Amino acid sequence: MSIGPHAMTDTAHPVFSTLTADQYRAARQEGAVVVLAGAGTGKTSTLVAGICDRIERRHMPPHRLLAVTFTNKAAREMRERIALALDYDRTPKWVGTFHAHACRMLRRDPGIASLRPRFDILTTDDSLRILRRLMKAEMRSNGPETVDDATADLLRKRARRLIHHISGLKDRLVLPEEAWAHRPARPVAEMTEEDWILCEAIRLYPIYQEALRRANAADFGDLLLYPTRAMMSDETYRREWASRFDAVMVDEFQDVNLAQYRWLRLLSQDHGEFFGVGDDAQSIYGWRGADIGYIRNFLAAFPGGRMIALERNFRSTGVILEAANAIIALDPDRLPKTLYTEAGAGQPIEILACKDGANEALRLAREIGRRAAEGVAWHDMAVLYRFNFLSRVIEEQLLAHRIPYVLVGDTGFWQRGAVRDGLAYLRLMESAESRQSDEAFRRVVNLPARGVGAKTLARIEQAAEEQGVSLFVAAEQMQGQGSAMARLHAFLATIRAVALGEDLMLGERIEMLLQRVGYSDMLRRLGEEGLDPLQNLHELISIAGNFATSEALFDHAALGAGAPGDGLDGRVRLMTIHGAKGLEFRHVFLVGWENTLFPQFSEGKDANEERRLAYVALTRARERVTISWAIKRGNRWNEASCFIDEIPTPCMIEGSLRQAGGNGEGPR
DSSP: OBOOGGGOSSOOOGGGTTOBHHHHHHHTOOSEEEEEEOTTSOHHHHHHHHHHHHHHTSOOOGGGEEEEESSHHHHHHHHHHHHHHSOGGGSOSEEEEHHHHHHHHHHHOGGGGTOOTTOEEOOHHHHHHHHHHHHHHHHHHHSOSSOOHHHHHHHHHHHHHHHHHHHHHHHTTOOGGGGGGGSOOSOGGGOOHHHHHHHHHHHHHHHHHHHHHHTTEEOHHHHHHHHHHHHHHOHHHHHHHHTTOSEEEESOGGGOOHHHHHHHHHHHTTTOOEEEEEOGGGOOOGGGTOOTHHHHTHHHHSTTOEEEEEOBOSSSOHHHHHHHHHHHTTOTTOOSOOOBOSSOOOSOEEEEEEEEHHHHHHHHHHHHHHHHHTTOOGGGEEEEESSGGGHHHHHHHHHHTTOOEEETTSOOGGGSHHHHHHHHHHHHHHOTTSGGGHHHHHHHTTSSOOSOOHHHHHHHHHHHHHHTOOHHHHHHHOOOOSHHHHHHHHHHHHHHHHHTOTTSOHHHHHHHHHHHTTHHHHHHHTGGGGHHHHHHHHHHHHHHTTOSSHHHHHHHHHTTOOOTTOOOTTSEEEEEHHHHTTOOEEEEEEOOOBTTTSSOOOTTOOHHHHHHHHHHHHTTEEEEEEEEEEEEETTEEOOBOHHHHHSOGGGEEESOSOOOOTTOOOOO
């Protein structure tokens, strides 16, 4: 129940009036505390109330509170809720993601990472491009001058695995010069393919990092790596930053990796005011470095700390919670917590055994159409799966039944090609003299086509290296005849000319540049295929108008802030279970729950992470859950997932969906 305002003689603020007694107690707890907030138990409300309590009752200045999230969306929501509870001028200024906060630290002292002021922040695609270029250069020095298509494709796939390992080293606070000590410990004869990939990543890590330094660029791993290592080795530097804050508050504490954990501890260890909100039962990111041990061992790491469990669920029905509790109860290392609701039992979970994947998709589409006809909005339904490949056959049936859907987790706004091209043109215009613009030059020198082939680009690269200048400057100085060279020099001159228009707003400069170099016309000539990229460019130009400097826009883009206009209303959501974490829907369809797909076990993986994934999947639903599995998928015969067997029998009803048949037409 809510505690009501009568219980708050010392904190009479409306933000507390809707809290339960446990939420209220957690929000007001002083010192080191972790709020063990089960799915749907109001963790964000509790965290916001905790921030307001420190400002209202304990009179901490808002600018001395550090609030940390994992996503920009969560940071925006937190800022908005604090602003509603207090006033905008009393909202803490340090509310943001780990990377946004660490970026502010590195911007102030770039020398700790051997960077210069105004360094670039690389996206994953940027990092992959640089690594592939280094790998190609090594191949050319040891063999043929050119790289064929098959080899290029192999390089792309290998680069992704290498970047994953390099990022993992940075997340474990390993500097390039220390990497060799982290090679696989097993004998060479017993090393796996992934061990060899790790060895190659360790060898390339210093080379890759030197390329970043020369480009005056940092990747996401660097943003936390270097400030954290600086705080570990320089007590004066650590105290300078730690003394800025009276309390450190963090969301989704179960998902922190080593770098994030050490960063939090180093900033909070002097005052001891640490407030973490999380749920070990929802720790599903071990594959990307999250360490569940930090939340489970919190009381040992913080002597005198408190752990307060939130167990009342405000989202799901009793049946859904009973099923989720039963599955997670078999994790022997879980922190004690049992979810309950006062909203009633609700409808049983439907278990649907299908003859194959196509039959599963057909029956799913028909059931979604039927529920829509009964009044359930499209956007209130979601289809969740363990692996992306499962979506293809489902998409086909949704299209056939004319059901609107969206693949959530598709390319984000700032990763879309036209947006990256627009930003690359801006970087080239702003930093033509600096090698910091080299990646931008490589990206757009032939967009639109100007006849600059691999040989010409190699000559430009060689000249830039020999003269110690940027690719842009080297290209300007290059002599030659022919239409290709004329087009190249015209392109460079255009960029120089637009760069002189400093009296224009940032968005206007981008728009003019893309028009003058022919990029906008290139998209228009694509007809219907160019409509989406053009729309993305218009969005970029509009967003750029909100920034005073290009550097602020580059930071905003690199840190992945969402763009307006990306709403998903009116469509059924299709996404992975990982992608659905933190979301909720009225009706949830869980597909592919068979023994060969889910749970999915691999060497070195925490087996119970799959169990926690099942718990997360079930607790996305507010009203109804449907679980389906295929007796045969492709050429493989299956049995139902063990997780289905663990759901209490009274919570389930089998085969409740209508069997496939008829002409397969859906709602019109």
